[in-house]
Amino acid sequence: MFAALVAPSIPAAAIIDVARAFTPRFEQVGPLVLLDAGGLSRLFGSPQELGTHLSEALAKHGTGGTAPRVAIAATQTAAALLALGRPGLTVIAPGQEAKALVPLSISVLDRYEKLKKLRAGDNRHLEILTKWGIRTLGAFAAVAGPEVFERLGDHGLQWQALARGVDARPLVPWVDEVPFEAALELEWPIEGLEPLSFLLARLFEPLSERLEQADRGATVIHTSLRLTTKRVHARTLPLPSPMRDPKTLRTLVLLDLETHPPDAPIDTVRVFIEPTPGRVTQWTLLERAQPAPEQVSTLIARLGALMGDKHVGSPRLQDTWKPGAFAMDEFRVVSEEFRVKDGALAPEVLTVHSGLATVNSALRRFRFPIPTRVQVQEGRPIRVATDRHGCSSGAIVQSAGPWRTSGEWWQEGRAWDRDEWDVAMADGTIYRLVVERGVGQWFLEGVVD
Amino acid sequence: MPVRATVEALLRERKLDRTLTSAIPERLGEDAVSPLDVEALDRGLAGGLPRGQVSEVVGPASSGRTGLVWAALAAATRRGETVALIDTFDRFDPPTAAACGIVLPRLLWVRGQAVSKTAVAIDPAWLPGVRAVHGPGTFVERVIDRAIKSLNLVVQSGVCTLVAIDLIDVPAQALRRLPAATWFRIERAIEGSDTAVVILAAQSVARSSGGRSIQMGVGRQESGVGDPGITWKGDHDRSRRLGGVRTTTAIGGARWSGTQQVAVHTRFVHAG
Numbered sequence: 001m002f003a004a005l006v007a008p009s010i011p012a013a014a015i016i017d018v019a020r021a022f023t024p025r026f027e028q029v030g031p032l033v034l035l036d037a038g039g040l041s042r043l044f045g046s047p048q049e050l051g052t053h054l055s056e057a058l059a060k061h062g063t064g065g066t067a068p069r070v071a072i073a074a075t076q077t078a079a080a081l082l083a084l085g086r087p088g089l090t091v092i093a094p095g096q097e098a099k100a101l102v103p104l105s106i107s108v109l110d111r112y113e114k115l116k117k118l119r120a121g122d123n124r125h126l127e128i129l130t131k132w133g134i135r136t137l138g139a140f141a142a143v144a145g146p147e148v149f150e151r152l153g154d155h156g157l158q159w160q161a162l163a164r165g166v167d168a169r170p171l172v173p174w175v176d177e178v179p180f181e182a183a184l185e186l187e188w189p190i191e192g193l194e195p196l197s198f199l200l201a202r203l204f205e206p207l208s209e210r211l212e213q214a215d216r217g218a219t220v221i222h223t224s225l226r227l228t229t230k231r232v233h234a235r236t237l238p239l240p241s242p243m244r245d246p247k248t249l250r251t252l253v254l255l256d257l258e259t260h261p262p263d264a265p266i267d268t269v270r271v272f273i274e275p276t277p278g279r280v281t282q283w284t285l286l287e288r289a290q291p292a293p294e295q296v297s298t299l300i301a302r303l304g305a306l307m308g309d310k311h312v313g314s315p316r317l318q319d320t321w322k323p324g325a326f327a328m329d330e331f332r333v334v335s336e337e338f339r340v341k342d343g344a345l346a347p348e349v350l351t352v353h354s355g356l357a358t359v360n361s362a363l364r365r366f367r368f369p370i371p372t373r374v375q376v377q378e379g380r381p382i383r384v385a386t387d388r389h390g391c392s393s394g395a396i397v398q399s400a401g402p403w404r405t406s407g408e409w410w411q412e413g414r415a416w417d418r419d420e421w422d423v424a425m426a427d428g429t430i431y432r433l434v435v436e437r438g439v440g441q442w443f444l445e446g447v448v449d
Numbered sequence: 450m451p452v453r454a455t456v457e458a459l460l461r462e463r464k465l466d467r468t469l470t471s472a473i474p475e476r477l478g479e480d481a482v483s484p485l486d487v488e489a490l491d492r493g494l495a496g497g498l499p500r501g502q503v504s505e506v507v508g509p510a511s512s513g514r515t516g517l518v519w520a521a522l523a524a525a526t527r528r529g530e531t532v533a534l535i536d537t538f539d540r541f542d543p544p545t546a547a548a549c550g551i552v553l554p555r556l557l558w559v560r561g562q563a564v565s566k567t568a569v570a571i572d573p574a575w576l577p578g579v580r581a582v583h584g585p586g587t588f589v590e591r592v593i594d595r596a597i598k599s600l601n602l603v604v605q606s607g608v609c610t611l612v613a614i615d616l617i618d619v620p621a622q623a624l625r626r627l628p629a630a631t632w633f634r635i636e637r638a639i640e641g642s643d644t645a646v647v648i649l650a651a652q653s654v655a656r657s658s659g660g661r662s663i664q665m666g667v668g669r670q671e672s673g674v675g676d677p678g679i680t681w682k683g684d685h686d687r688s689r690r691l692g693g694v695r696t697t698t699a700i701g702g703a704r705w706s707g708t709q710q711v712a713v714h715t716r717f718v719h720a721g
Contacts, residue, residue: 287529291607295608296606298606303599306595306599306602307560307599311561311562313557314553314554314556314558315558316543324544325544326543331558333608334554355489356489356712356714357487357698357713358487358714359485359517359519359520359714359716360519360520360550360718361516361693361716362518362546362549364515364540364617365542365545366563367540368563368564368565380686389620390620392510398679398689399689400681400689400691422690422691422717424677428509428669428677428679429509430510430694446542448691449511449512449514449617
């Protein structure tokens with residue numbers, strides 16, 4: 001037995017409060033609330049009496065306007081359609097649903113479907129049925145199933161089942177959103193991250209279990225540590241993809257705290273998780289399996305703790321002519337969209353000669369250019385002298401240049417104006433030599449290798 | 450052969466039987482190697498860099514050693530694989546790498562710390578407790594230590610199928626001070642996995658039994674002896690451009706008899 005409540009003049013939250021007062025099993029479908037009324041007869045009497053109780057409870061929240069509608073029937077679809085299509089209280093005996101639905105307008109079915117969002121896209125069934133002269137649910141229910149299927153397809157049959165009061169799916173009960181939060185107050189303050197690891201494990205295990213039950217994954221973890229100094233050390237850790245493995249979550253938070261440690265012993269540990277729907281992954285046999293986001297996140301966090309956040313990631317080119325310019329992005333496992341199609345780089349990058357292997361040269365850039373003394377003759381560098389260990393000094397055998405570049409002169413402190421030379425030393429080393437034109441200072445910028 | 454059987458039994462008893470080829474079956478097929486997509490080199494390497502093994506690329510400056518490792522990284526990223534570069538002294542140049550065909554979003558770049566005489570230029574997180582720039586227990590050793598730790602983390606995670614570590618500018622004494630177990634640990638971590646590790650260095654450092662040794666610039670030493678093989682384009686001073694470097698590469702392996710020589714042309718690429 002199901003009850004349906006519709007009350008346009010009452011706020012949705014108030015209708016839900018009324019439903020919760022009668023049963024914990026109810027579902028909200030837009031402005032309509034469906035109750036599982038099975039087993040309520042012991043508390044509220046017959047279906048008629050239950051309907052009266054529901055109407056009275058709704059009336060208490062009413063502010064005038066349209067009177068609340070209550071319908072009780074053996075199926076949720078019938079109850080919903082009756083509540084949408086008939087005013088006041090309607091109670092239908094079991095087995096009489098189809099009969100009770102007969103006089104209802106076909107437009108009720110359209111309204112109900114829109115509420116439940118059963119089907120995406122434009123609904124033209126109402127228009128078609130109206131053109132056919134079908135005005136009521138009874139008339140539509142009377143049409144033979146194969147005829148409906150031939151003309152309206154699967155959706156037409158689903159519509160007809162609804163018109164007969166048949167349920168398409170079971171009731172999905174409302175679940176109260178309980179925040180994914182856990183806290184531990186400590187009798188004795190703790191120092192260091194090792195004991196904190198055990199506490200975090202205790203906090204994350206039940207939270208992960210709840211996330212799994214709700215088919216949710218953590219997308220952001222907020223950790224707040226109340227310290228003995230009465231200050232709160234708060235950290236927010238955004239995750240690259242939803243995850244709920246307690247060990248991974250604990251490791252990520254610990255590594256984050258290792259990089260940004262609290263400056264005093266900890267009194268209280270509180271963890272709050274922002275949930276998001278779980279990740280659905282469809283693997284294919286035709287492409288290489290990519291590493292799991294949990295693996296990648298843990299690796300990046302470990303590397304970040306060891307090397308520093310700015311030292312780990314993927315390089316990204318910038319839209320500038322400035323030599324060596326780049327930006328660092330967070331490293332993520334990218335999809336196949338980034339895969340370079342065969343031949344796309346063939347002419348420039350991939351050169352194959354039989355017998356002779358051709359590879360492209362790399363530039364090993366000195367991130368801090370090495371100041372050097374250069375002897376110039378007729379405008380060309382002829383000798384390099386540097387005291388840097390591992391760098392060649394001496395006569396330049398051959399050189400090519402200058403390649404002049406300048407830019408960003410419109411931004412203070414970022415302008416560059418320089419000449420580049422490629423120079424070969426006697427020992428075969430090829431350097432990129434740069435002279436800053438404004439100051440005349442020479443630098444070794446890198447080695448061609 | 451009773452002697453051989455006895456030796457094998459003793460090795461097995463001491464759990465040293467992985468030195469025998471019977472312990473882990475030889476990987477077969479195209480998935481056994483990570484090709485460089487350079488025909489002559491792949492032929493010389495018997496397909497490419499072997500997966501589950503540590504290989505090394507060594508040679509003097511400007512011999513094309515870095516270009517060869519970049520070629521391997523570029524080929525792997527073009528195949529849709531995820532690769533990593535442990536860049537000990539932060540020498541990687543992304544614009545040139547992109548011009549060489551490396552798909553940058555697929556590259557995990559672990560940047561070490563470039564050495565500078567100006568302390569303010571160095572990330573403060575790398576400095577506490579460091580008193581001198583060179584020598585044991587110094588800044589340079591800290592940089593090398595973190596690079597090795599990073600390599601361990603990356604290979605143990607199994608996230609990347611090709612991992613390169615750049616040790617070219619590491620002083621030879623510092624490399625010699627690294628415990629031998631360092632490379633043995635890496636070898637065990639990737640054994641039987643899809644990951645190929647390649648060490649890029651000036652001199653030979655380490656290689657696993659199934660790995661390859663690629664010696665670039667054979668016949669040319671740091672002393673400058675031998676023809677560097679640098680080619681130039683253009684007849685006039687003003688129009689001259691660097692063309693590339695022609696060198697000879699020797700490829701060897703523990704399970705191979707002798708070495709194979711391949712002529713390599715390192716073509717100059719300018720990112721601009």
